[in-house]
Amino acid sequence: MTIRVQREDFDVGAELKRLTEGNHAIGGVASFVGLVRDMADSKTIGAMTLEHYPGMTEKMLTEIEAETKNRWPLEASLIIHRYGRMEAGEQIVLVATASPHRLAALESCHFLIDWLKTKAPFWKLEEAGDGEGRWVDARDADDAAAERWNTGPTPKKHAAE
Amino acid sequence: MTIRVQREDFDVGAELKRLTEGNHAIGGVASFVGLVRDMADSKTIGAMTLEHYPGMTEKMLTEIEAETKNRWPLEASLIIHRYGRMEAGEQIVLVATASPHRLAALESCHFLIDWLKTKAPFWKLEEAGDGEGRWVDARDADDAAAERWNTGPTPKKHAAE
Amino acid sequence: MKVLYFAWLRQRTGVGEEDIDPPAGVTDVAGLIDWLKARGPGHAEALQDVSAIRVAINQEFAELDSPVAPGDEVALFPPMTGG
């Protein structure tokens, strides 16, 4: 179970390899990588800066990861979240989960990124083409995506799929 | 959109990098890697052999990928499936999808692996500790997982999340 | 007509692929399977429970009542277990 909050980029292949290495109980690894895209709300974005709350960020990511482990039978999990300035195409975040079971890996990975988006203290400042910085508004869809995991019929622990 | 059916192992990091390279419209990449695990139905598994139907395999994977593209707005997708003998811990399959939107990437990746499991002509022969080969039975849970995508309220195309 | 067998159907029949020439009365998959059973004890054992068998004709999934014709590639196999 690994959590890292860092300025520098990360190597997805190396991270996923480390996650599963030597653990033959793992049957599936699900991962999600978030990238800076060059369009948002029909505007061209050249770069963005991610501000965060050092200390609380690590604390919240640790809580989110613990909740994930509580809900699904995981062999390993990983959250890496960057902060600072990133250009279009750069990697922002990596979440990955490894489980004996495919469904547990897929669902827990989806849960991790949904919860992270609304519960980890990060804020995005986008640089539009005109050089203006604009703080990104939180999206109702993200709240709904996170909320879904509270009300949905997710079993507490899958003994098996 | 890439499909490969091959004997040899693959490099997840290199594959995912190639998937997104130079495409700044991508906001999220979801992936799933299936691995040979050392336990199945409480028996120790040392290795397995995947048999497939050359020709039809590629045809079905192409159809599954086309259906995925039809349901979600994807910028790129990838299916790599191995055949032949693999030992515990080895990689069997990689599916990955890249989209402007997080939800589209996560859902389409889940869909790809669920459909692949029940619609692509592969058969697993497990080698138990006693050296006996045993053909793996298809699981009702896998049929149910694939079926869910027919009956669920999945929108045809998300314009945005 | 070409018939392919996979997984335990291949093992029990003892053959991966065979070229056959069934009589004109064999017009669908069910009829073909019945006719194939007579090719030997391995075939009879492999094909006895049709509910355990899946079929493709020319690499498309098919049913027991799907028509078969000379020149077809018919594949018989158990439910799939890839991924």
Add this chain to the structure above:
Amino acid sequence: MKVLYFAWLRQRTGVGEEDIDPPAGVTDVAGLIDWLKARGPGHAEALQDVSAIRVAINQEFAELDSPVAPGDEVALFPPMTGG
């Protein structure tokens, strides 16, 4: 008591962090925000719409009626947009 501001709250107040000593009448988050508004026009503008503000006390999420005490670390920020 320490107050932290993030994102546009930091920009509008012009400060990322400040040590303050509010009067004894300030007992909860709502009272604290009211008191902070008087520190200047930047603070008044940043804090005018409390519905747009989220709060953490000692790095735990809190509400407008959560109590605050000397020694607390109180953070004020907009809804989060990470991931």
